[in-house]
Amino acid sequence: MLRRTHGEVAGDLVTTNPGAPVMFRPTVVQTPAIITLCVLAWRFVSGLVRLLYRHPIAVHAYLAPVAATLRYGWVFTAWCFGCVVLALVVWAFAHRPSFCLVVGWRLLAYWRLIANYRRHWSFAMSGAGLSRMDKALEYRPRLVKVVCGPVADVVTVKMLKGQSPELWRDRSDNLAHAFGSASCRVSIVRAGVLRLTFPRRDLLASPIPALPIPATVDLAAVPIGLCEDGKPWTLKVHGTHVLVAGATGAGKGSIIWSTVRGLLPAIRAGLVEVIALDPKLMELSYGRDIFRRYASSPEDCADALEEAVTLMQDRAGLFAGHVRSHTVSLEYPFVLVIVDEVAFLTAYQSDKDLKRRISAALATLTTQGRAVGIGVLAALQDPRKEVMNIRNLFPDKLAMRLDESEQVDMVLGDGARERGALADCISPVPAVGAGVAYVRLEASPNPTRARAAYVSDDDIRDMVAWLTAPDDDTLTLPQTQTSTGEAA
Numbered sequence: 001m002l003r004r005t006h007g008e009v010a011g012d013l014v015t016t017n018p019g020a021p022v023m024f025r026p027t028v029v030q031t032p033a034i035i036t037l038c039v040l041a042w043r044f045v046s047g048l049v050r051l052l053y054r055h056p057i058a059v060h061a062y063l064a065p066v067a068a069t070l071r072y073g074w075v076f077t078a079w080c081f082g083c084v085v086l087a088l089v090v091w092a093f094a095h096r097p098s099f100c101l102v103v104g105w106r107l108l109a110y111w112r113l114i115a116n117y118r119r120h121w122s123f124a125m126s127g128a129g130l131s132r133m134d135k136a137l138e139y140r141p142r143l144v145k146v147v148c149g150p151v152a153d154v155v156t157v158k159m160l161k162g163q164s165p166e167l168w169r170d171r172s173d174n175l176a177h178a179f180g181s182a183s184c185r186v187s188i189v190r191a192g193v194l195r196l197t198f199p200r201r202d203l204l205a206s207p208i209p210a211l212p213i214p215a216t217v218d219l220a221a222v223p224i225g226l227c228e229d230g231k232p233w234t235l236k237v238h239g240t241h242v243l244v245a246g247a248t249g250a251g252k253g254s255i256i257w258s259t260v261r262g263l264l265p266a267i268r269a270g271l272v273e274v275i276a277l278d279p280k281l282m283e284l285s286y287g288r289d290i291f292r293r294y295a296s297s298p299e300d301c302a303d304a305l306e307e308a309v310t311l312m313q314d315r316a317g318l319f320a321g322h323v324r325s326h327t328v329s330l331e332y333p334f335v336l337v338i339v340d341e342v343a344f345l346t347a348y349q350s351d352k353d354l355k356r357r358i359s360a361a362l363a364t365l366t367t368q369g370r371a372v373g374i375g376v377l378a379a380l381q382d383p384r385k386e387v388m389n390i391r392n393l394f395p396d397k398l399a400m401r402l403d404e405s406e407q408v409d410m411v412l413g414d415g416a417r418e419r420g421a422l423a424d425c426i427s428p429v430p431a432v433g434a435g436v437a438y439v440r441l442e443a444s445p446n447p448t449r450a451r452a453a454y455v456s457d458d459d460i461r462d463m464v465a466w467l468t469a470p471d472d473d474t475l476t477l478p479q480t481q482t483s484t485g486e487a488a
C-alpha cells in the first residue's frame with residue numbers, strides 16, 4: 001500500500017519579507033520497493049525484447065560467439081571468427097560493390113551511429129537549441145536511424161512536438177559542424193519525421209570529364225553529369241523547356257554541350273535536330289556542323305526562331321484532331337532550340353523591332369512547342385524578371401552559381417534556398433564550382449546538387465568528326481531509341 005506523508009507546514013516557510021517568493025513543498029508519496037523493482041524488471045525485459053526485434057543480426061552476432069565458446073570452447077570460436085573475417089575480407093576485395101551493399105554500409109552506419117551521432121547527440125541538440133527543458137527535465141529529438149551510402153550519412157530524426165522543419169533548416173549549420181560534416185540538408189519524411197543528409201565526401205569537387213556518347217538516347221533522360229549522391233544526372237528535353245541560370249563563368253556551356261553530346265546518336269539518326277542561337281559568337285560556333293541551323297547575329301537569330309515557330313504551327317495544323325502529343329520519328333524529329341545568353345536577344349537588344357520579334361517567337365515556342373516536339377534550352381546570366389520576363393514559361397530550371405542569394409528562389413521557386421539550394425555559395429573557382437548546379441528533380445521537391453561533365457574543345461571536335469564520318473568499321477553507329485520508343 002502506498003504510504004502518504006504530509007508536506008511541510010506552510011507556516012514554517014512563511015517569512016516577513018514581502019518580496020520573498022512563496023515556497024511550497026508537495027506531499028511526498030513513498031513507493032514500496034517491490035513496485036519499483038517490478039517496474040525496473042519490466043523495463044529491462046521489454047528493452048531486451050525490443051533490442052532483439054529491432055536488431056536481430058547485431059544481437060545474434062554478439063550471442064553466437066558466447067554460445068559457441070560455452071558449447072565448443074574458445075579455440076573453435078576463434079577459428080570460426082577468423083574464417084568469417086577472412087571471408088569478409090576476400091569478398092570486399094573480390095566484389096566491392098556487393099560487399100558494401102550487403103555488409104559495408106551497414107557496418108559503417110552502426111559505427112557512425114555510435115561513434116559520431118549518438119555520442120554527440122545530446123550536446124548537439126542542446127547547443128543548436130533543438131532540445132527543450134520542461135520541469136527540470138530535458139527533452140531531445142529522437143535519433144531514429146542512420147543509413148550510410150558511398151557519399152553521405154542519412155540520419156532519420158523524430159522532432160519534438162511543436163517543432164517545424166524550418167526550425168531545423170535554420171539550425172542546419174549548427175548540426176553540420178556538430179557532427180563534423182561540411183553541410184546538412186534537411187528534408188521531410190512524413191509528419192514529425194525529418195531526414196538529415198550529412199555528406200562525408202564531395203563527389204563533385206573535381207571536374208567530370210565528358211561522358212561517353214551513349215549507345216541509346218532517351219529524350220526523357222539525357223545523361224549530362226553526376227548527382228551528388230553518385231547517380232547519373234539526366235536531363236529531360238522532350239516535352240519540356242529548360243532554363244539554365246548562372247553567373248558568368250558558372251559553366252552554362254557544359255550543360256549545353258553535355259546535352260548535345262547525349263543527343264548525338266539521335267542527331268546522327270535524324271530523330272533530333274538542333275537549332276543553335278549563339279549571340280555571343282563564342283559558345284556554340286565551335287560545333288556548328290552538328291546543328292541543323294546556327295545563328296549568331298540578332299537578325300539571324302530572329303529568323304531562326306521564326307522558322308521554328310512556323311514549323312511548330314505547321315505541325316500543330318497537321319496534328320490537330322489526330323494526335324495530342326508528339327512521337328519522335330524521322331518525319332517529325334524532335335527539334336531542340338538552344339539559346340546561349342537569351343538576354344542578349346531580349347532585354348539587352350537595342351533594336352526594338354528585333355527585340356519584339358525574338359521575344360514573341362520565344363514566348364510562342366515556350367507556350368506551344370512542347371506538344372508538337374519542339375523544346376527550348378536557354379541559358380542566361382541574370383534571372384531577374386526585368387531581364388527574363390518569360391522565365392515562368394520554362395517548366396524545368398537549373399540554378400548554377402548565382403551572384404545573390406535572392407536569385408536562387410527566382411530560378412528554382414519559393415523556398416528552394418531554404419531547402420538547401422545554395423547556388424550563391426558555389427565556388428567561383430572553375431575547377432571546383434564550374435558546371436555545378438542545383439536542380440529540382442521530379443521525384444523530390446528538395447533540390448539536388450549535380451555537376452555537368454566538362455566537354456572540352458577537343459571533345460567537340462571529336463563529336464563533329466563522329467557525326468560527319470561515313471559509316472565504316474571503326475565507327476559503331478549505336479542503335480538510337482527515344483523516350484517515345486522510336487528506333488532508328
Ligand SMILES: Nc1ncnc2c1ncn2[C@@H]1O[C@H](COP(=O)(O)OP(=O)(O)OP(=O)(O)O)[C@@H](O)[C@H]1O
Nearest residue numbers: 207248249250251252253254430434435452453454
Ligand atoms: N563542367 C565543368 N567542369 C569544370 N570546369 C568547367 C565546366 N564547365 C566550364 N568549366 C570551366 O569554366 C570556364 C567557364 O565556362 P563557361 O564559358 O561554360 O561558363 P559560362 O557560364 O558559359 O560563362 P559565360 O556566361 O560568361 O559565357 C570554362 O572555360 C571552363 O574552363
